[in-house]
Amino acid sequence: MEEKEISQAVIGRLPRYFRYLSELKYAGIERVSSQELSDIMKVTASQIRQDFNNFGGFGQQGYGYNVEFLHNEIGKILGLDRTHHLIIIGAGNLGQALANYVNFERRGFLFRGLFDNNSELHGKKIWGIEVQPMENMEVFVKENNIDIAVLTIPKTEAVTVAEQLVEYGIKGIWNFAHVDLNVPENIQVENVHLSDSLMKLSYNISRFESDNTK
Template identity: 55%
Template sequence: MAKSYKSISMAVIRRLPKYHRYLKELIDKEVYRISSKELSAMMGFTASQIRQDLNNFGGFGQQGYGYNVEELYREIQKILGLTITYRTVIIGSGNLGQAIANYTNFQKYGFKLLALFDTNPKLIGMKIRDVPVFDIDELQGFIDEKQVDIGIICTPKEFAQDIANKLIKAGVSAIWNFAPIDLRVPEHVIIENVHLSDSLFILSYLLSNQENL
């Protein structure tokens, strides 16, 4: 596992994927080094913020040189844990579950989708990008056998907590929840609640209050 940085704020951690994304774009453009000032112009963070963020993890720049783009990209991959393979399952094989299953970048970054689960007999037995859909009753046995790390919940709101409880009981370490509810989990389980409507409502607020901003 990547080194633990328990004292680092979640605000810093939530900025790391943006660094990862922009550095990958620089690599694709064959840019080999960059200053914090140049990164600032690209990303919208101040140069000081960038230096402070990266110094939390030891600092990777050299005065008068800036940052080696490939080296910084690799280090952030390690910090984010993207050099590890995570075994994942999706519960809920409707439109959202299938869309996530079809997103091939997850596989590229080490998130290996092993199976989907559902209660709908019309979906059970299907394959989504060669990944099988199983009956939900097989979930616990599958997790026990395959040692699944992450459960992705794409069910309706009213079923999500029960599914989370099943995942936790089966030994899953982390849950990525897309159901529109904040799930209750014990402290040892990591959870990321993704509320798509929250983001859309913020967009609505900004649009409707455009003249006052």
């Protein structure tokens, strides 16, 4: 791989390209120009070409890109050609929603286990997977090659549980707990801070209104 210095901004845009290319692919479209992609995605064609040039450009020639090829290549860059084995910590509504989501999504992610410290939930099946006590986590992670843990537990527990998971050998954490985790650099963390997102929406509503009542 040669993509040494790719910014997180470019990486952040890759899933969106992948999403649009999936749609084009399933719509049976075979080729797409950067201008057409630009029109449907509402980013400039030069941004698209620049982003793609980070990965060698994906061989645009004549009339645009081959949709299936581009879709596959971006999928590979995103690591979606590998299978990730994933557990969810926290079997509440959010944990259940994410379990369903990952199951439904399929593409490279296998939902393997669900853990909760509420003993009333133990043994209950969520989307075919039994809720297990937290004490089982260590053995389960090690025996099942789990590489991703999803945290949907309160922030007071999340920090400790994240440290344990790292010790057990997890490689990435999809963090929904309302706290920034402090893990070693070799562990990848992707935060979904719902309240931050809701506050940003609130800010933009307020700003828009104050700009328009001056």
